Amino acid sequence: MICAEVSIYPLKTGNASAVINNAINSLNDHEIEYTVGSISTHLHGSEGQVWDSLQQMFNRARESGEVSMVVTITNAAD
Numbered sequence: 121m122i123c124a125e126v127s128i129y130p131l132k133t134g135n136a137s138a139v140i141n142n143a144i145n146s147l148n149d150h151e152i153e154y155t156v157g158s159i160s161t162h163l164h165g166s167e168g169q170v171w172d173s174l175q176q177m178f179n180r181a182r183e184s185g186e187v188s189m190v191v192t193i194t195n196a197a198d
Contacts, residue, residue, distance in 0.1 A: 121164065121166060121195070122165070122166075122167050122170050122193055122195050123163065123164050123170075123193070123194050123195075124162070124163045124170050124174060124192065124193045124194075125160045125162050125191070126160060126161050126174060126177065126189060127159060127189070128144075128178075128181050128187060128188075129189070130181065130184060130185065130186075131185065131186040131188060132185055133185055138184075139181055139185075140181070142180055142181070142184070143177040144161055144177070145180075146177055146179075147161075147163070147173055147176070149176065150172060150173045150176065151165075151169065152165040152170065152173045153165055154173075174189075
């Protein structure tokens with residue numbers, strides 16, 4: 121099991137909230153446990169689930185244009 125903390129930063133857009141929410145909503149396509157916070161989203165799952173979910177979030181966000189994504193990953197217990 122690994123955990124990740126991820127933040128999406130849309131660039132050059134007037135509708136950053138929509139881009140972020142769309143990226144977070146892509147997690148519903150995966151069987152992963154996640155919690156949405158005010159500045160980041162926490163993911164918990166197997167390595168494959170976490171990496172796949174992060175890739176899906178980035179791909180969904182970049183459909184709207186340029187984006188930065190900051191991720192911290194750990195295998196330490198909560």
